[in-house]
Amino acid sequence: MMPRADRFPSGRVKMAEGGREAKGGVFAKSIKRATRAKERFLQSIGKADKSEKDETFQDYVGNFNNQQAAAVKLQKELKNYATSVKAMSLASKNLNDALSEAYGDDWPDKDEVLNAQDSMDLLWSDYQEKVTREVLSPVNTYQSQFPEVKQRIAKRGRKLVDFDAARHTLATAQQSKKRDEAKLHKAQDECQKAKKVYDDVNNGLMDELPALHDSRIGFYVSTFQALFSSEQRFHTDMSQLKSRLGDTLEKLQQEANTGKFATKRLPRSPGPASPSMAEVVEAAINKPSLQNDTDHPYESVDLHGGMKNGEVDVNVGKPKLPSGEIEGPSAKDVPDAAVDATIDPGKVELEADVTPTIGDVAPTVGDIAPNIADGSARIPSPTENDKPGRPDDILYSVITTHSYTRCDSDELSFQTGETIYIVPFDDPDDADEGWLMGVKETDSSKGLLPENHTKRIQT
16 A cells, blocks of 8 residues: 555645645734724723824825825826827827818818828827827836835824734733742843834835825926927918918818809809890880780870970870871880970970889889879989889889799799889899899799899899
């Protein structure tokens, strides 16, 4: 049979011994915790002496806590800053991509715009890398030392309690009525050992804490110098690129002002060419109201008839004869030019203009003849024939030369020979080339009308 030593490998034996040592260590720590808790309780009720607080050390600890709080906040804000730089880098890239797509291929310096945008993307990437490497990483390293120092401060507090407990045990042994030299020597050794451990931790912190607190100045200087320097270089280079892009866009605006990139505009609907003035006058004269108007007993007027030495025959208008014949010239003999005459008896000026006027295409025979018969030959003024609903903001008037049927609800329908008042657009941006905003004289309806269907008349 194999010996026991050979049956169990040496590694397994060592593991068993290590397990017993681990159990012993855990038990020893438990004893220490219990002893410390007992000592703190006795100190709280005044049964055991407690070491006086070291005011200098407490000041060091207060400075350390403030320094750690500031470092934690600085680390947090720098992380937010680095995240924001990354987000701005992405936003800038997306904006540059949108500008590249919108910038026309035939616009000036297209390649220059693309190169500037690529340079801006590189600047953002480089700036982001510098913030992470030269600013955030040192802050993380600076912040990582505080937890370790904080653990040593807590350890000092535990060792101070152990030292107080050892001193209390020694004092009890010395004051015992049954003096046991073995216990007394052991208490003395434990007290010296506890004091040495406490002094080592305490002296180390007394040197480390003020040095750590003083180091914050150099750290802040180097950290923020790196941040500000990187940011300054970034903004300087970015400003130059933005200036170049601004000059390029200014050049684009200058070329656009010359009409180089203007979009060709077409009228909303095609229409016939504008007629001549003679055609407009002929259409006005041949209007049915002048040819077959049964409401007026006068079909024609000869404004030149009976004129002699500046005088006008007041009987120039001739009524219809019973046989249906008409004396005097026809309406076609009305002159195209305005006729000015002075009536000698009444010294009344006569102004007749066959050019269409506001209120109607032309004055009818019925309007002129009675005035001549009364001896007051006068054409009614435009204001006398104004109809209700005439707008106050008239720019000018037009007469329609062709009929038009509206295609949209915001347009006007009209026939040839109608008078329309032209008014401003409510919103100048709504104005289209070749279109006018007008109000019909007949029914005061308002809407758009094609300009090439009209002829401007004198107001």
